[in-house]
Amino acid sequence: MTFFTIVLRSLTRRPVRTCLTLVGISIGIAAVVALVGMAWGYEKGIGKQLDVMGIDVVVSNMSGGLMPKVFDESLQNEVSKLPRVAAVTSALMQMLSVEDAPIMMISGREWGGFAWDKLKVMSGRLPIDGNEKAVVLGHLAAEVLKKKVGDTVQIESEELAVVGIVDGQAMVENGTVFLPLKVMQEVTGNQGKINFVDIQVPPNSPKSEIELLCKDIKVIFPEGRAMIASEVVGTSQGFRVARAMSWSTSLLAIIVGVLGVMNTMLMTVFERTHEIGILLAVGWRKSRIVCMVLYESALLGLLGGIVGVTLGAVGLLILGSSPGIRGFLEPDLSPKLMIISIAIAVVVGIVSGLYPAWRSSRLSPSVALQS
Amino acid sequence: MVAAAPTIPGELIYEAIGLKKQFDNGKVMALRGLDLEIRQGEFVAIIGQSGCGKSTLLQMLGCLDRPSEGTLNYRGTSIPDMRDPAAYRAHQIGFVFQSFHLLPTFTVLENVQIPMFEGKLSRSQRKARGIELLESVGLGHRLSHYPSELSGGERQRVAIARGLANRPSVVLADEPTGNLDSESAVQIIDLLLELHGKLGVTLVLVTHDLSVAERASRTIRMKDGRVISDKVAASH
Structure with missing residues (x-):
């Protein structure tokens, strides 16, 4: 014992x-x-999504609710002129109820921006251009919505064709509905508005350089905030x-x-x-x-x-x-x-x-x- | 006044001078200035009517309770002021109670091992000593039984084995035959006497049964919290 x-x-x-x-x-x-x-x-x-998309700095105005507030898309041009910026793209992302599914991430991405590059087409294709009224679905989103290529998806009041199913290489990406930014702006009534500017910096940029870039952005966008991607999760209020x-x-x-x-x-x-x-x-x-x-x-x-x-x-x-x-x-x-x-x-x-x-x-x- | 303690060879182990114990803010006086000496190797029976203070005295001797006044020493050390009363109870004292006080969810062998946790024995040494003790009280065949499966006499034998677990120098027995039939009572006193003789432990036994007290080497009679007589048996 x-x-x-x-x-x-x-x-x-x-x-x-x-x-x-x-x-x-x-x-x-x-x-x-x-x-x-x-x-x-x-x-x-979210961390993995930013990583997969190759984003180094995220600019947004997080003072809104669950998703950041929209702002004018002209900011993208201003940011692109700043030193230490290799590439810039913009997005309008919203969480919306789509058909029978409760809430889904809808991502309107600037056509031709680097954010489209990481999507691997599993079936169908990507939109032909930035004006095509079509969506591609992450494969989990397709599963949840029970949609395949050739079907249509209703977002807000618009009926959009599903032209492709993609592998986004991250859970959040795979559960997202993608469409060109312009179409997203029209569908949601946010013409000329975006809520994210995503930035890539030159490879191997030291953190101090990226921090300087964030400061520069703060000057031209005082109501918003530029955050280093790896710190978004740790510092975000949400x-x-x-x-x-x-x-x-x-x-x-x-x-x-x-x-x-x-x-x-x-x-x-x-x-x-x-x-x-x-x-x-x-x-x-x-x-x-x-x-x-x-x-x-x-x-x-x-x-x-x-x-x-x-x-x-x-x-x-x-x-x-x-x-x-x-x-x-x-x-x-x-x-x-x-x-x-x-x-x-x-x-x-x-x-x-x-x-x-x-x-x-x-x-x-x-x-x-x-x- | 109490007669002086009879001269018996052996070291003085207990010395009580003017020992008092009050309960209920002085409304109850269990001990009223008791004087007592007990020497190593004695078999002392303390007798008296219910409420005369004999069990209270035993609790003081075992450091289960503190006196209200007076001096109480064990081998020259004040019992109430002991720095480590648990060590005193674990290594110097073995208790045997009227109602056995065995732990019902532990087997006989486990019950005997419980006091040994305060020693330095290994698990196997504890077990071996437990078996040895139970064999010495005639319960070697009951090791894995639970207390509820034993007779009263057998339970008291387990309690005696437990009391000897850490090889104490004193066994304090409070009415050990009080809950037993006469045959079992005789057997338990025989066993205590045998162990007393074999191990040389000092045995202090509280009883109101005169036939039990007659077998002791010395009988102390108490009344109203005082010692009124202290006699050494003729045969001793």
Whole structure:
């Protein structure tokens, strides 16, 4: 028999209560995995999209809602004249409901811009020119919309022909509907407007040079912001809000888990007052009793964490394949998230056990024996 | 006044002077200035009516409770002021209680090993000593049974084995036969006497059963929280 045997025996003596506590904590951890996994997946997806498109600097005005505010397309010309700029393209991107699909990314891209270069045609073709009233679909978008080449797609009030299905090489790209910028401006009533200017800098440009370029852009576009692509996810207000929301919702779930474990451990300590008295009488130190209670609660946390991560991962996979999300973001099921979640569960267990452990350490052996 | 403790060879291990214990803010006086000496190797029976303070005294001797006033020393060290009372209880004392106080979710062998966690024995050493102790109390065939599967006498044997787990120098037994039938009671006292003789432990036994007390080498009678007589048996 080891000390761990004693700890384990305490948890198995009331299996139903232990299982209910595990359910409580695992729901909390599953919520962490699902919510944070979605938020991280969204960030990763955007990061990968920018990477695949070969964008070094993004110019936008993020003070709007979910998508940046529109601004005049003349900014693209001004930016292209700045030093340290190798190539510039512009886009008008919106998240719109398309036919039966809830929300999809619709990307109107300047015809001939480098953003079209990375799309690999899987079937059909790309638009002939910037005026053709046609769309190409990322293959996940085609799947969600159940469309093939030759069908039509209704965006706002316009019926547009599907002329190609493409592989965008990133989840967000694959879930996007692409069309020429001019057509997008007409369809959405934003003539002459864009909401992104994407910039490529000369290869191997040092970061300091790119930062100078961002400053130059700020001068000519004071209401907007130029961001280095690799820092978009980390600094964007939208991503920060998404991250904060996912963590704060998770925190609520975790607090419920803490209360559940604390309740169980308090019940355990109260129920076992007599037993603790016996342990003290046979010479156990109070610190060993405290360790026993804390190990029990930590073990509850660990088991709850493992079950919670499993539940969360399954939930995330189901969410990731649901029509509203598929093609829009790729849930992040990284080992980092799983380890963090299990670590949170163990910490939750230990924190929940602190008060019950303190209570147990204050028991007088003679009083405890008489209980 | 209490008669002076009989002279018995052996080191003085317990010394109580003017020991008092109050409960309920002084409304209950369990001990009222008790004086006592106990020497190494004695078998002392403490007798008296219910409420005379004998169990309270045993709890003081075992450092389970603190006196309200007075001096109580173990081998010259003040018990209430011990820096590590748990170590004293773990290594110097073995407790045997009237209601056994075994842990119901642990087997007999596991119950006996529980005090050994405060020692430096390895897992296999703990197990080996547990088996040895249980064999010595005649329960070698009951190792994997749970307390609920044993008779009262057998449970008390397990409790005695547990009390001896860390080879203490003193066994404090609080009414060890109180919950047993007369036959089991005789067997338990026989066993305690045998272990006392074999191991040389000091045995302090609280009882209200005179037939049990008669087998001790010394009998202390208590009344109203004081020692009223202290006699060494003629045969000793």
